Amino acid sequence: MAEAHEVRAARMTRQFDEAMSRFMARVEGAGAAAERPRADGWNVAQIAWHVAKVNGSFAGLMTGRIPGAEPAPEGFTERAWPEVVAGVPQTITARGSSIPPPAATVADALERLRASAEEVRRAIRSLTPERGSGFVLRTPITGEISVYQIGEWATAHVIRHNAQAKRVLGA
Numbered sequence: 001m002a003e004a005h006e007v008r009a010a011r012m013t014r015q016f017d018e019a020m021s022r023f024m025a026r027v028e029g030a031g032a033a034a035e036r037p038r039a040d041g042w043n044v045a046q047i048a049w050h051v052a053k054v055n056g057s058f059a060g061l062m063t064g065r066i067p068g069a070e071p072a073p074e075g076f077t078e079r080a081w082p083e084v085v086a087g088v089p090q091t092i093t094a095r096g097s098s099i100p101p102p103a104a105t106v107a108d109a110l111e112r113l114r115a116s117a118e119e120v121r122r123a124i125r126s127l128t129p130e131r132g133s134g135f136v137l138r139t140p141i142t143g144e145i146s147v148y149q150i151g152e153w154a155t156a157h158v159i160r161h162n163a164q165a166k167r168v169l170g171a
Contacts, residue, residue: 005129012151013124019158020117023051026165027110033169034106044165046100048109051161053098055116058154059123061137062147069135069147076136078146085156088141124151 003011027034027048034044042050060066132148139145142153 002133005127005132008132008148009124009127012148012155013121016117016120016124016151016155016158019155019162020113023048023158023162023165024110024113026162026169027106027113030106030165030169035104037102038168041168042100042164043104044168045104045106045109046102047161047165047168048106048113049100049104050094050098051158052109052112052116053100054157055113055120055154057098058150058157059116059119062120062123062131062150063126064131069131069137069150072134072136072146076144076146078133078149079143081149081152081156084142084145084149084153087143088156092141120151120154127151 027044030044034048036043057066061068127147133146135147136144137147137150142149145153
């Protein structure tokens with residue numbers, strides 16, 4: 001049986017908030033190490049900046065402010081989220097505007113994270129059952145997912161980058 005809209009939206013918001021709280025605590029607790037340049041990838045400030053940028057994209061896709069979601073094809077059925085995640089590549093290369101600037105700071109990244117988290121919360125609150133399950137996004141990363149699942153992807157994205165930040169910090 002499908003989850004009721006209100007239950008799903010509340011769960012998505014709760015899970016996103018929990019993931020963001022853990023991630024923000026890690027970023028805030030990183031101190032000077034968060035901005036230390038790295039030869040092998042992003043530092044923690046850059047990771048946080050990227051997460052904030054992508055949060056905004058997820059919110060825009062959920063609300064329709066950013067085009068991409070289309071009416072679901074006849075007979076569309078969501079795949080279970082674990083099945084979607086199982087197909088996501090281990091390594092994904094950021095592109096375009098989601099690439100953080102080399103001089104990203106913790107202060108700027110945290111400000112962006114807070115604003116983007118509120119944007120995701122507003123997007124989830126704005127969802128209707130018709131948009132949540134009646135529109136889909138097709139990407140090479142996830143395949144075809146519902147707009148509801150974009151909200152779940154936002155949480156998975158935060159969790160993924162929290163683990164990256166933990167590795168970068170050697171924690």
